[in-house]
Amino acid sequence: MQDVTDLPFWQLLTRYGGADLCVTEYFRVHPDSRLDPDILASITKNPTGRPVVAQMMGNDIPSLVRAAKELEQHPVAAIDLNLGCPVPVVYRKCAGGGLLRDPERVDSILGALREAVTIPFTVKTRIGFDDPSVFEQMLPIYARHSLDLLTVHGRTVKEMYRSEVHYEYIARAVAAMPCPVVANGNVSSVHSAEEVLNLTGARGLMIGRAAIRNPWIFQQIRQHRRSEPIYQPTGREVLEYIQALYEAVCDPQVRETSQVQKMKKYLTYISDGVEPTGQFQHSIRRVITKADFFRICGEYLDHDSPIPHVPLRMATAVGVAAGSANSDEG
Numbered sequence: 162m163q164d165v166t167d168l169p170f171w172q173l174l175t176r177y178g179g180a181d182l183c184v185t186e187y188f189r190v191h192p193d194s195r196l197d198p199d200i201l202a203s204i205t206k207n208p209t210g211r212p213v214v215a216q217m218m219g220n221d222i223p224s225l226v227r228a229a230k231e232l233e234q235h236p237v238a239a240i241d242l243n244l245g246c247p248v249p250v251v252y253r254k255c256a257g258g259g260l261l262r263d264p265e266r267v268d269s270i271l272g273a274l275r276e277a278v279t280i281p282f283t284v285k286t287r288i289g290f291d292d293p294s295v296f297e298q299m300l301p302i303y304a305r306h307s308l309d310l311l312t313v314h315g316r317t318v319k320e321m322y323r324s325e326v327h328y329e330y331i332a333r334a335v336a337a338m339p340c341p342v343v344a345n346g347n348v349s350s351v352h353s354a355e356e357v358l359n360l361t362g363a364r365g366l367m368i369g370r371a372a373i374r375n376p377w378i379f380q381q382i383r384q385h386r387r388s389e390p391i392y393q394p395t396g397r398e399v400l401e402y403i404q405a406l407y408e409a410v411c412d413p414q415v416r417e418t419s420q421v422q423k424m425k426k427y428l429t430y431i432s433d434g435v436e437p438t439g440q441f442q443h444s445i446r447r448v449i450t451k452a453d454f455f456r457i458c459g460e461y462l463d464h465d466s467p468i469p470h471v472p473l474r475m476a477t478a479v480g481v482a483a484g485s486a487n488s489d490e491g
Contacts (some may be wrong), residue, residue, distance in 0.1 A: 163362050166369070167411040168203040169401050174372065175209050178380030181365075184285075185258075187243050190219030190228045204235050212238035218246060220255050222270055226277045239281035239309060242274060244436050245345075247287065247318045258318030261290040264298050279406040281309035285345070285367075289328040291319040296330055300337045311338055314345040331361040349380070351385045373430040376402060393421070393467040396435075400462035403431065404455070421454050434468050435461050462467060 166174075174180070186200050188455045200377035207213050215237040219225050244267065246257025253259065260267050275282055284303060289295040295447050302303060303311055313334050315326040335342045344363035348354050349371040357366060381391050394402075406427060411420040425445060432442040441461045448454045 166372075167199065168206060170406075171203060172208045173405055173409040174376050176348040176385070177210060177376035177402075179209050180368070180372070180379050183207075183209055183211055184241060184367075185213065185216050187216045187218040187246070188228060188232070190217050190221070190224050192221055192224050194219070194224060194228065196228065196231055201235065204232075207236070214239045214241045214453055214478075216241045216243055216285070218251065218256050220260060220266065220270070223275045225270060226273055228276055229278050229333060231277065233280055237280070239283050240274070240278050241285055241312075242270070242379060243251070244284055245312075245314050245318075247316075247321045252290070252318055257285050257475040258290060260379070261287065261295060261299065264295065264302060267299070269304075271302065271308075275306045275308075282306075283310040283312065284308055285312040285314070287314045287316060287318050288327060289317045291317055293317055293327060293330055298332070299350040300334060303334075305340055305341045308338075310341050310343060312345055314367075316346060328360045329357060329362060331357075335362040341365070344394040345369075349374075351381045351391055354378075354382050355385065368431050373427055374434055396462040396464040396466055396468055399431070399435070399468050400458055401457055403428075403462070407451075417451050418449050421449060421451060424454060446479050 167181075171179075171183060183203075185203050186197075188194075188197055188200055204213050204215060209405070213236070215235070216226060216231040217228055217232070219228070225242070232240055239370075243257050244260050246252065248257070251257040251259065253266075255263065255266075255321045271284070276352050286299065291298075311334060311345075314326050315331050315332045316322070316324055328344070328346075331342065331346075341364040342361075343365040344357050344361045345367040346357075348357055348366050354366055354368075357363070357466070368378060375381075377392055377394055384391050403424075405472065407420070407424055410427075411423060428442065428445050432439075432445065435441045441457070444457045445454065448457060
């Protein structure tokens with residue numbers, strides 16, 4: 162997920178089991194672009210011990226081909242083209258999910274990249290821009306270009322993260338595509354992971370927001386699929402995770418109030434599992450110092466009771482990934 166699942170977050174996530182496969186934040190690609198050094202570091206310094214997919218976003222064919230060839234010079238398992246980002250500043254530039262309004266252009270981009278890329282080439286898509294009926298037109302395009310993997314987020318771009326996920330469209334992709342299909346959208350617990358796999362027939366899951374709230378989710382899914390007891394963290398363990406997250410992602414050179422503001426972004430995802438009334442999130446939103454931030458966290462989490470698995474509220478974010486049963490955009 163852009164500006165969230167960066168190298169420090171990957172380093173932290175490995176302590177809790179981590180995903181089977183990780184996808185970088187997206188490299189913004191245009192005629193004047195160069196590979197972002199911070200995102201590139203997550204490839205060259207990969208702390209996960211797992212394969213890494215380099216994700217690109219753009220619409221200029223020569224630039225995308227150039228960036229893909231540059232990325233191939235680094236230890237990446239695949240090159241991925243993002244056709245799913247629903248952020249308005251992205252889709253208004255006809256990038257990410259905005260490209261779904263122009264199937265012919267997508268066809269040309271995929272053809273050029275498939276010809277240029279010598280390692281596995283993958284695509285992350287939504288089911289349409291504002292109308293899922295276009296998905297029936299997109300599937301033959303995806304099939305024609307010999308993708309090695311297709312990840313489908315089961316909402317349109319305009320639906321953002323607000324609607325229910327249309328898993329039937331992911332099932333259609335599974336039936337139509339000659340390559341493996343990964344399901345994405347609201348995979349937030351062990352039980353929803355199993356349900357989505359059963360509903361769609363997908364070969365794997367992509368998980369994003371749930372990995373912020375519950376970094377144990379990858380381990381829990383593996384345990385469930387092996388019929389093992391599922392690990393349930395206590396409140397104190399979640400508090401320790403938040404403390405480790407603060408140390409991992411907050412730059413000591415940045416003023417304290419900015420660090421606290423950054424942590425509030427993460428707590429948007431974590432707070433749902435802490436208590437049901439919303440009071441924890443309400444209190445966290447009002448703190449401005451590190452001391453007050455951790456005082457509030459301690460009031461709600463300094464205990465040894467298990468934290469329940471609860472669905473995420475609808476919220477926005479973009480992509481960490483996993484393979485056999487593990488990763489999501491939202």
